[in-house]
Amino acid sequence: MIESIIREIIDIKEILVPLDEFRKVSVLDALVERFDLIFRQEQKCLVDHTPVGYPAIEIEKIWASESERRSVIALVRVNHAGEVSAQGLYLGQAMFSRDQNNFLFLLKAASEERLHLAWCNRRLKELKGNASLFTPIWFLGSFVIGAAVSLNGDPVSLGFVEETEKQVAAHLDGHLARIPHDDNRTRSILQRMREEELVHGEKAESLGGATLPPFASKLMGIAAFVMKQTAQKF
Numbered sequence: 712m713i714e715s716i717i718r719e720i721i722d723i724k725e726i727l728v729p730l731d732e733f734r735k736v737s738v739l740d741a742l743v744e745r746f747d748l749i750f751r752q753e754q755k756c757l758v759d760h761t762p763v764g765y766p767a768i769e770i771e772k773i774w775a776s777e778s779e780r781r782s783v784i785a786l787v788r789v790n791h792a793g794e795v796s797a798q799g800l801y802l803g804q805a806m807f808s809r810d811q812n813n814f815l816f817l818l819k820a821a822s823e824e825r826l827h828l829a830w831c832n833r834r835l836k837e838l839k840g841n842a843s844l845f846t847p848i849w850f851l852g853s854f855v856i857g858a859a860v861s862l863n864g865d866p867v868s869l870g871f872v873e874e875t876e877k878q879v880a881a882h883l884d885g886h887l888a889r890i891p892h893d894d895n896r897t898r899s900i901l902q903r904m905r906e907e908e909l910v911h912g913e914k915a916e917s918l919g920g921a922t923l924p925p926f927a928s929k930l931m932g933i934a935a936f937v938m939k940q941t942a943q944k945f
């Protein structure tokens with residue numbers, strides 16, 4: 712099975728690089744080259760971590776107490792971890808994506824998640840908070856999960872994006888209800904992220920995302936719950 716998947720993903724490379732660069736490769740070569748291709752494309756999508764289009768233009772809120780500020784830091788830290796995970800998932804899913812359009816969609820979505828990450832990062836700095844201690848784990852774990860999901864084919868992989876974004880939008884609704892009503896800077900970031908997550912989900916659906924079985928959605932919810940509970944504290 713893995714051999715046929717590798718043959719399919721090599722075809723994408725053939726489209727994206729000049730034909731004379733294409734060569735028959737071993738399974739390991741193909742995986743390394745796909746990995747390299749993903750991270751080179753990713754570099755082109757967004758060359759730095761400048762938070763382009765930072766949505767928070769309102770003036771900073773006057774914090775009623777230290778605990779109020781800390782509670783918002785915890786929420787932003789969770790969203791920061793979520794954006795790290797989203798990038799890991801989508802780049803991992805691009806590892807075994809078969810169709811060129813789906814491959815490019817995943818890279819574009821990942822680059823937009825990186826922009827969301829830059830916004831969360833900046834907001835954390837404004838609030839004098841820190842990112843989760845487990846940030847590298849969130850990325851690596853998500854990358855592995857994303858790659859494993861994409862082994863099941865593009866429709867399942869796109870269905871996974873759809874379900875992920877649906878759960879993220881619901882999660883952001885929860886955070887929007889929890890942040891102080893006058894914290895407009897955090898609110899505008901979360902609102903913009905929510906809008907863009909819904910677009911990712913709609914795009915995945917339009918590309919042919921399959922409906923995931925209920926147990927898969929449940930498992931995803933449990934994994935996200937563990938990540939959120941951990942990132943909120945550490």
Ligand SMILES: [Fe+2]
Nearest residue numbers: 794797824827
């Ligand atoms: Fe995002």
Ligand SMILES: [Fe+2]
Nearest residue numbers: 876907908911
């Ligand atoms: Fe997204």
